[in-house]
Amino acid sequence: MSEAFSPDEMMTIAAARALGNSDICFVGIGAPSAACNVARLTHAPDITLIYESGTIGTAPDVLPLSIGDGELCETAVTTVGVPEMFRYWLQGGRISIGFLGAAQLDKFGNINTTVIGDYGAPKTRLPGGGGAPEIASSCGEIFITMKQSLRGMVEKIDFFTSFGHGSGGNHRQELGIATKGPTLLVTDLAVWKPDPVTKEFTVRSLHPGVTREQVQATCGWEVKFADDLGTTEAPSEQELNTLRDLKARTKAAHEGQAA
Amino acid sequence: MSEAFSPDEMMTIAAARALGNSDICFVGIGAPSAACNVARLTHAPDITLIYESGTIGTAPDVLPLSIGDGELCETAVTTVGVPEMFRYWLQGGRISIGFLGAAQLDKFGNINTTVIGDYGAPKTRLPGGGGAPEIASSCGEIFITMKQSLRGMVEKIDFFTSFGHGSGGNHRQELGIATKGPTLLVTDLAVWKPDPVTKEFTVRSLHPGVTREQVQATCGWEVKFADDLGTTEAPSEQELNTLRDLKARTKAAHEGQAA
């Protein structure tokens, strides 16, 4: 039934499916924002989307370029100051799902977006953590989306911007962190979930047409595959149309402004 | 020139005179509220009045019965939440003058509004401190108004609801309090200021017609009078009219509501 789709589209749609109607999501820019809004426009119309700019319960018609575009405020249930956002809403434990991206990711869901190389004399200075350190510890659980690459999915990250499962097992609890941490990784090739005991990310399903070898070839650690490895359900026509319409509206809106 | 006036009126007007146009006042209910609003309606039209209910820059037409009457919000520059009031505005050091009343007061400006008798088994349980403990330490300086009585002005207060000059001298600095503390006491009989060194309240001027003996007879500690003891200037016609009009408007408004 479904048309051709890109790995990127599959990634966004697979992430969208993991979101439910009663979720309260802390949304980042890029793939997370697209996934959250596709969820809202398909199976989860009542999902609550929160951007760290203070906008609570937004329903943007186009995707924002920044986390603080005017559209987010205009469609929000309410807009609060940034200190309140981080104190009452994030630290207060009211967010069920936080979305994070990564420049570098290890198999335990630890994330680096700070530096490549040494912190004091970096090879590449990246933007840094922003909200991520506390999103990683305060949200009920963490979903990660990223495109696979040997540069990105590494055995050892250069800097612990945000803590996932540390060195695995009960490392979170040992640090006094009460939340679940990363429970889902959606890449352009596969859906991963942490092993219940070791907490190492394990491939649960390959996107349609993707092979185990492709997943391993773009991942810097030795990949574990689930015994009952499945295939990710291809995007439905509705999912694909929703995503493409959203992207088209976004492109038109952003180009319109540049004119 | 001036008409007959009551000791109460003199007290309110003498307190009003101590306020300036650039003052930011934390106002309590009762005599302080009347004094602050008389100042605003006479010589200090730009004075900023703040009530702990969160109303900043109020200009009520009638005196509120409570610190949170609707009139305060309606005439305010802005109304903030109570946590913000106590954090940003009071603790933030933005208030120049805090007004306090007292059930019991000692000669160093320490105040009790908590209990008469033992805290654990009180003879009389009073309302308690409310904002007073931090008003006393966070405002630039403290003005106190109260009617004199042997029951109220005592050698030793039963409970330190709010700290004035402690046991006098540099006691405030020793506790790490950077603000000035009580700098003015206006009673129905006299204007008092702390001695620059001992910090003991000293009578600086007697209200018109009041004798030293009257002051001493209604004060539980041995009263010190300034060498250059003066007489408080009698209320001007404008001051008296302003206060009486305010009280009349207030009475009419409050009785109107009861109907």
Added chain:
Amino acid sequence: MAKFTSLKEAVADNLRDGDVVAFEGFTHLIPHAAVHEAIRQGRKELTLVRMTPDLVYDQMIGMGMAKKVVFSYAGNPGVGLLRRFRDAVENNWPHALEVEEHSHAAMANAYEAGAAGLPCAVFRGYKGAGLKNVNSNIREVVCPFTGETLAAVPSVRPDVTFIHAQKANRKGDVLIEGIIGVQKEAVLAAKRAVVTVEEVVENFDDVHPNACILPNWTISNVCVVPGGAHPSYAHGYYIRDNASYVEWDAIAADREKFTDWMNKNVMEKDETVFASRIENLKGAGK
């Protein structure tokens, strides 16, 4: 997600014997109707948290529902003392009352810390104040940068908070305007929250983007109770019934008079009576 229910149902569903409960509202929007329903349902052994206990806690204390009260100013604002509260503290009538007393700053910070999910609030306070000596929940923390000693109090985390607000929309989001007090914090700090409102409107499209709005997923029950704050007030709906506050002083001064008044005005009534109590206060004063 907020359910629309009757106040009777909301109290029955959310308030249990032994709960730590906050009925909040700083002079404005005091949830009198919710308190009266709690009194009718006869809850016991409550820990009552509130900055200004006011008439509402005077009534619950007098009715013997309170095990403990956590507060910062136990007066009848602008009138005087709280006589039922006094009778409990001074004479153990109707039974002994445990008291945890703070300053306003401490209570406001404690609600803020509760909303922020923290175990304690840290602020500059209680310098030289006597409450430090009689309340073991006032402690200290040292700033690790300057060495300054700061005050710490436990955060307030009620089992349930009741507030009154102006409006809900059809989805159950709640709008609070004017003197907003600590209501947002009291709701966000609590496990469960019940909001009585003056009315329900279609949506909040015309409301200021930074107005104080509680999303429906922070609230358990929304109950439409016009006049539900009386004799307190609802900004934009009716003014404060100052005369009732003055009258309370005489009612509460006498145990028998108090009991009679409670029977006649609370026990024998239900939530619908509040609408009639504000008839003469609508649009008055302005």
Added chain:
Amino acid sequence: MAKFTSLKEAVADNLRDGDVVAFEGFTHLIPHAAVHEAIRQGRKELTLVRMTPDLVYDQMIGMGMAKKVVFSYAGNPGVGLLRRFRDAVENNWPHALEVEEHSHAAMANAYEAGAAGLPCAVFRGYKGAGLKNVNSNIREVVCPFTGETLAAVPSVRPDVTFIHAQKANRKGDVLIEGIIGVQKEAVLAAKRAVVTVEEVVENFDDVHPNACILPNWTISNVCVVPGGAHPSYAHGYYIRDNASYVEWDAIAADREKFTDWMNKNVMEKDETVFASRIENLKGAGK
């Protein structure tokens, strides 16, 4: 008490070499005009505080004005990296830059603590995070009730804060609406504060009672600079110029191109140019 002055005068009066300065605005209302005036006045050795350094600090860093930057996210939002910032950190161009890096939560709490007059902010954060190991201004405090270890950072207390807002009234009170970010805190935490506004209106009588308003006595100077946030935006006035943010990436990628652009668009201009930059962005998008 706020004075109405030109921006040139306000910067000259309030910003000094060596100051700790915050130019705040979270995506919305970024005070670009104020930054450009600071660049023209050639201030040096500044400690630049800002959650998201963004284009404005990329420009000041590239012009050699910054000794140190205190921040939590050094990206061009939605576009990519900040290339002048990178060049300073990676290659010391135009000179070495000291870095104090935090999380958003820490910075937001640090501004809040600054506004609250506290020496430090206490929050639950940095659990397992690497910044703790490279920033000695991230320390710990133990809750005296539960024993939980909490994070502490010094409060932000700028010598001067610059913000852009929608409106002032004739008295110099300032109104901020929409995404309000940390501007109120940044102003209240600072010794001095300068606000550029889109316009001056007679009064705020029709404004919501709980809107974000800074009273005139919290502000040093108010300057009318229409368009002063461009290419950021002012809710209700003009939309974000996303294309300019995208273009910046190429400009900042090259030292010479950057210098040329700064000369042409900043050094040779004055504050009046901003009004023309928003001509095509007014009322667009909606």
